[in-house]
Amino acid sequence: MELLQKTIEKITGLDQEMMNAARTRVDNLIKPTKSLGRLEDLAVQLVGITRNAIPRVDQKAIILMSADHGVYEEGITIFPQEITLAQTLNFPKGLTGVCVIGRVSGAKIVTVDIGVKADIPEDAGVLIRKIKYGTDNMAKGPAMTREEAIKSLEVGIEVANEQIAKGVQLLGTGEMGICNTTPSTAILSVIGGFHPEEVTGRGAGVGNGGIEHKIAVIKEAIRVNQPNREDAIDVLAKVGGLEIGGMAGVMLAAAANQVPVVVDGFISTAAAVIAVTIEPKVREYLIPSHASAEPGGQKGSELLGIKPMIHMDLCLGEGSGAAMAFSIVDAACSMMQHMPTFAEAGMEI
Amino acid sequence: MELLQKTIEKITGLDQEMMNAARTRVDNLIKPTKSLGRLEDLAVQLVGITRNAIPRVDQKAIILMSADHGVYEEGITIFPQEITLAQTLNFPKGLTGVCVIGRVSGAKIVTVDIGVKADIPEDAGVLIRKIKYGTDNMAKGPAMTREEAIKSLEVGIEVANEQIAKGVQLLGTGEMGICNTTPSTAILSVIGGFHPEEVTGRGAGVGNGGIEHKIAVIKEAIRVNQPNREDAIDVLAKVGGLEIGGMAGVMLAAAANQVPVVVDGFISTAAAVIAVTIEPKVREYLIPSHASAEPGGQKGSELLGIKPMIHMDLCLGEGSGAAMAFSIVDAACSMMQHMPTFAEAGMEI
Numbered sequence: 001m002e003l004l005q006k007t008i009e010k011i012t013g014l015d016q017e018m019m020n021a022a023r024t025r026v027d028n029l030i031k032p033t034k035s036l037g038r039l040e041d042l043a044v045q046l047v048g049i050t051r052n053a054i055p056r057v058d059q060k061a062i063i064l065m066s067a068d069h070g071v072y073e074e075g076i077t078i079f080p081q082e083i084t085l086a087q088t089l090n091f092p093k094g095l096t097g098v099c100v101i102g103r104v105s106g107a108k109i110v111t112v113d114i115g116v117k118a119d120i121p122e123d124a125g126v127l128i129r130k131i132k133y134g135t136d137n138m139a140k141g142p143a144m145t146r147e148e149a150i151k152s153l154e155v156g157i158e159v160a161n162e163q164i165a166k167g168v169q170l171l172g173t174g175e176m177g178i179c180n181t182t183p184s185t186a187i188l189s190v191i192g193g194f195h196p197e198e199v200t201g202r203g204a205g206v207g208n209g210g211i212e213h214k215i216a217v218i219k220e221a222i223r224v225n226q227p228n229r230e231d232a233i234d235v236l237a238k239v240g241g242l243e244i245g246g247m248a249g250v251m252l253a254a255a256a257n258q259v260p261v262v263v264d265g266f267i268s269t270a271a272a273v274i275a276v277t278i279e280p281k282v283r284e285y286l287i288p289s290h291a292s293a294e295p296g297g298q299k300g301s302e303l304l305g306i307k308p309m310i311h312m313d314l315c316l317g318e319g320s321g322a323a324m325a326f327s328i329v330d331a332a333c334s335m336m337q338h339m340p341t342f343a344e345a346g347m348e349i
Numbered sequence: 350m351e352l353l354q355k356t357i358e359k360i361t362g363l364d365q366e367m368m369n370a371a372r373t374r375v376d377n378l379i380k381p382t383k384s385l386g387r388l389e390d391l392a393v394q395l396v397g398i399t400r401n402a403i404p405r406v407d408q409k410a411i412i413l414m415s416a417d418h419g420v421y422e423e424g425i426t427i428f429p430q431e432i433t434l435a436q437t438l439n440f441p442k443g444l445t446g447v448c449v450i451g452r453v454s455g456a457k458i459v460t461v462d463i464g465v466k467a468d469i470p471e472d473a474g475v476l477i478r479k480i481k482y483g484t485d486n487m488a489k490g491p492a493m494t495r496e497e498a499i500k501s502l503e504v505g506i507e508v509a510n511e512q513i514a515k516g517v518q519l520l521g522t523g524e525m526g527i528c529n530t531t532p533s534t535a536i537l538s539v540i541g542g543f544h545p546e547e548v549t550g551r552g553a554g555v556g557n558g559g560i561e562h563k564i565a566v567i568k569e570a571i572r573v574n575q576p577n578r579e580d581a582i583d584v585l586a587k588v589g590g591l592e593i594g595g596m597a598g599v600m601l602a603a604a605a606n607q608v609p610v611v612v613d614g615f616i617s618t619a620a621a622v623i624a625v626t627i628e629p630k631v632r633e634y635l636i637p638s639h640a641s642a643e644p645g646g647q648k649g650s651e652l653l654g655i656k657p658m659i660h661m662d663l664c665l666g667e668g669s670g671a672a673m674a675f676s677i678v679d680a681a682c683s684m685m686q687h688m689p690t691f692a693e694a695g696m697e698i
Contacts, residue, residue, distance in 0.1 A: 030439060031446050032428070032553035035667065036641060037662030071588075085465075086696050090379065093695060097380050100683040104676055106454075128622070204381035239571075293386060312677075313386030313660050320385065327453055327676035334449040345444060347435050 003154045004249075010256035014048030014284045022047035025327030028341040036335065037165075038309065042287065043332040049260045050169075054336050057170035057260070060107040060321040060326050061163050062098055064091055064174035065156065065246035066126075067115030070143065072179045074217045078205040084178045085118045087318075091176070092125025098174050098318035105326035107172065109319075110163060114155050115177075115242030129155045131242050135183075138221040142238045143183065147185055150247055153278075155251020157256075164257045170329055171254050172262040173247040173271060174319020179203075181294060184270035186218045186239035188296050190229050191273050192303045196222070199296030201266075204315070232277035240274065247271035252278065255285040262329065264322040265314060267290035269300035276304060287329060290314050290321030300345035352503045353598075361603035363397030363633045371396035377690040385684065388656065391636065392681040398609045398634055403685050406519035406609070409456040409675050410512050411447055411668040413440055413523035414505065414595035415475075416464030416620045417483030419492065423566045427554040434467045436667075440525070441474025447523050447667035451623045454675035456521070458668075459512060463504050464526075464591030478504045480591055487532065487570040491587045498586035498594055502627075505598020506605075513606045519678055520603050521611040521638075522596040522620060523668020528552075530643060533619035535567045535588035537645050539578050541652045545571075548645030550615075553664070580627035584692050589623065596620035599625065602633075604634040611678065613671040614641035614663060618649035625653060636678060639663050639670030 022044045034040060046055040066088040072081050090096050091111040099109055113120045117134035120126045131151050135143035142197050144152075160171060181203035189196045196218040206214050217237075225238035237246050248271040254261035257276075263272050263286050275282045276310045283304060291297060291308035293315040301308055309328055314321050342348070371393045376382050397403040415437040421430050439445050440460040448458055461476045462469045466483040469475045480500050484492035493501075508641060509520060530552035538545045545567040555563050567588075574587035585594050598619040603610035604624075612621050612635050624631045632653060640646060640657035642664040650657055658677055663670050691697070 030436070030444060031665050035553060035663070035665035036446055037664065037675075039661055039663065083513075083696075086694075087379070090694060094687065095379060095386055095689055097684070097688065100687045101680045103683050103687065104679045204384060250675065309661050310658060310677075311660050312388055314384070314388065315386065316380050316384035324677065324680055328659075328673065331450045331673055332452045334452050335446070338449045338452065339446065340444055345439060347432075 001150055003157055005115050007157050007252050007256045008279050011279050011281050013281050015051050018051060018053065019044050019048040022053065025341065027251050028337045030342055030347060035236055039332050039335065042210050043336050045261045045283060046260055046332055049258055051258060054335050057329050057333055059168045060105060060170040061168045062102055062107055062109050062172040062174045062323055063159055063250050064109055064111045064176065064319055065114045065243035066176040067242035068117035069177055069179040069241055070135045070137035070345055071139055071182055071217065073137055074081060074139050075207045075209060076182055076214045076217055077179050077203060078207050081178050085116055087176050088113060088116055088120060088122055088126060090182055096318055097316045097320040098323050101320050102323040105330060107323055107326055112246060114152060114246045127159060135241055138183065138225065138239050139207055139217050142225055142239050143240055146233060146237045149233050152242045152245025153249040156246040157253040160250040160253035161292055164259055170260055170326065171250060172319050172322030172326065173250050173264050173268040174322060175243040175247060175317055177241055177243045180241050180267050182214060182218060183239055183241040183244060184267045184325050185296050186221050187219065187270045187273060189233055190222060190227050190235050190239065191277055192299060199299050201294035232274045236274050244271045248275040251275040251282055255282045260287050262287045262289050262322040262325050264289055265317055266294040266297040267317055269297060272304055273300060289325035350499055352506055353499055356506050356601050356605045357628050360628050360630050362630050364400050367400060368393050368397040370420055373560050374690065378688045379691055379696060385620050388681050388684065392685050397682055398607055400607060404682050406678050406682055408517045409454060409519040410459050410517045411451055411456055411521040411523045412459045412508055412599050413668055414463045414592035415462050415525040416591035417466035418526055418528040418532060418590055419484045419486035420488055420531055420566065422486055423488050424556045424558060425531055425563045425566055426528050426552060427556050428527050430527050433525055436464055436525050437462060437465055437469060437475060438473055445667055446669040447672050448663045448668050451672040454679060456672055456675055461508055461595060463501060463595045467490035476508065478663065480537035484590055487574065487588050491574055492532065492589055493586050495582060495586045498582050501591045501594025502598040505547055505595040506602040509599040509602035513608055519609055519675065520599060521668050521671030522599050522613055523671060523677065524592040524596060524616050524666055526590060526592045529590050529616050531563060531567060532588055532590040532593060533616045534645050535570050536622060537649050538567065539571060539576050539584050539588065540626055542649060543648055544653040548648050550645060555672045581623045585623050593620045597623040600624040600631050604631045609636050610634055611636045611638050611671040611674050613638055613668045614666055615643040615646045616666050618646060621653055622649060668676055
């Protein structure tokens with residue numbers, strides 16, 4: 001709790017003065033005003049986050065949290081739970097979606113076992129920060145205790161702090177956890193005040209009971225646990241997931257360290273909803289990536305007030321969309337670094 | 350005319366057999382089927398275009414066509430016409446929007462003077478292929494002769510052929526030409542059968558007469574010239590532009606050489622409409638980039654049947670959106686190169 005509390009206390013808003021100066025500069029670069037649209041807004045945001053007039057993001061990392069879910073036993077998904085373990089072992093080998101996309105911008109993939117339902121070999125290249133062997137079944141009781149939820153946030157904070165200490169200037173969130181659209185949808189329903197019907201999608205593939213069964217399980221989990229929507233840690237504990245807490249922790253640490261953090265798809269958006277409910281100023285440090293194909297993705301983005309940049313019907317998770325957006329963040333930095341103003345270019349207009 | 354004719358004759362459809370094999374492979378990569386959405390479609394398209402099961406786009410170029418427009422004298426834009434020259438000289442210096450974004454993916458910028466209304470110094474790093482000193486005023490008569498329109502297409506073909514001969518594996522189109530949303534809108538109106546009111550936007554900034562004056566000029570140009578919508582060269586000559594013809598030529602050459610070509614924003618979309626009207630199979634070689642903030646951009650994309658991937662309210666042109674999409678093309682190639690199938694990864698599912 002102490003680490004979480006200290007981290008929250010460190011978070012301040014962006015540097016408005018530097019952002020104003022950056023906006024003036026961007027408006028005077030050699031292009032029609034606002035013609036680079038949201039790339040300009042992103043550049044200004046990066047200045048405000050980093051307190052650097054020429055922000056740099058040369059060192060990038062996706063922090064990828066892996067965990068299992070007790071609610072799996074309700075038969076919501078077609079995928080075997082063992083996929084969580086198998087993919088967690090594939091990340092350090094560079095084989096999965098986020099890895100191949102991350103290569104394009106030179107992003108490091110930091111894989112964290114925060115709650116996989118199996119032991120991960122020590123030499124697998126995975127950071128072992130396991131809190132427990134998967135959550136409990138939220139359809140029958142809380143997914144975890146409040147202490148475990150806080151611990152999941154603190155694991156995320158610790159891992160992000162370590163990466164930032166190593167020089168990482170841009171973070172992205174990613175996850176692996178078979179069945180994790182279910183707790184994500186529950187979180188979004190509770191905090192956003194949505195009916196589960198509005199925000200439940202098919203995830204990677206729903207089981208025999210179809211989407212109706214998935215909705216019923218989410219409703220039951222909310223009914224059984226009665227999470228308090230004003231208390232994000234309560235929501236995370238009762239209907240969340242260990243990897244979701246881990247990602248929320250990464251976002252809190254990013255904000256506390258004035259480092260931008262790219263939000264991946266639907267699961268990451270649910271984590272962002274937790275982080276922003278804990279400390280609203282976190283929102284200013286979030287950079288959107290892609291529009292998730294999950295119906296709840298759009299609602300979640302709207303709730304956060306962030307607007308996805310990439311529309312490609314991605315729904316893999318893992319941080320794959322965040323990794324794709326890293327190149328756009330690079331472009332915003334490149335603009336600030338290499339583009340002159342009309343005056344600097346000696347052009348009168 | 351001979352080069353144009355030969356180029357058109359060389360264009361074939363994509364390799365369907367290789368695309369089917371690529372689709373099967375993509376469906377079996379270690380991720381839920383279709384979870385990488387349109388990145389998967391893009392990868393399959395790249396295989397079909399390049400006839401390479403593991404497509405590569407290590408060498409990339411934006412071909413940037415610069416030209417002026419006689420219709421400028423109608424007072425449609427707030428920008429001085431001299432900006433065309435000034436920016437054309439800035440491209441080889443790496444200073445403009447497309448340059449700073451292109452750096453991210455290592456794209457070369459090939460600047461071509463196809464019709465700037467001024468002489469460009471020989472040592473400016475610009476390819477001089479000037480057809481004339483800007484088009485004539487299309488509000489009073491044809492923008493150029495049919496021969497000049499064909500020549501503009503052939504300049505595009507020549508420059509693209511040269512780049513491909515040098516090893517470029519991915520092309521993008523870009524342009525500079527103060528006032529060129531006006532001919533682009535006219536082309537789209539004529540070939541797409543739209544009312545100019547539906548597709549006219551503010552461009553980089555409309556002049557004192559507002560958007561109404563711009564619409565009136567476009568209508569007048571169509572009325573005076575009566576372009577034949579079935580004959581793209583006639584449309585290009587009467588209400589087009591030299592840089593638009595140049596970009597259409599780049600697309601024709603890309604298709605003829607089985608090289609993918611990324612379409613930038615609104616002006617490039619108008620060029621694509623010309624190229625696809627000349628030879629419909631060109632469409633299969635086009636890769637979309639961003640959704641232009643110009644209202645005609647969406648109509649143009651729909652007409653072409655391509656769907657933008659990046660939504661950031663860009664409206665700079667220059668190829669800036671195409672350059673941004675290059676990283677996504679890289680990601681599609683990286684997926685084919687580095688991601689194994691479930692069987693290859695030894696995962697049973």
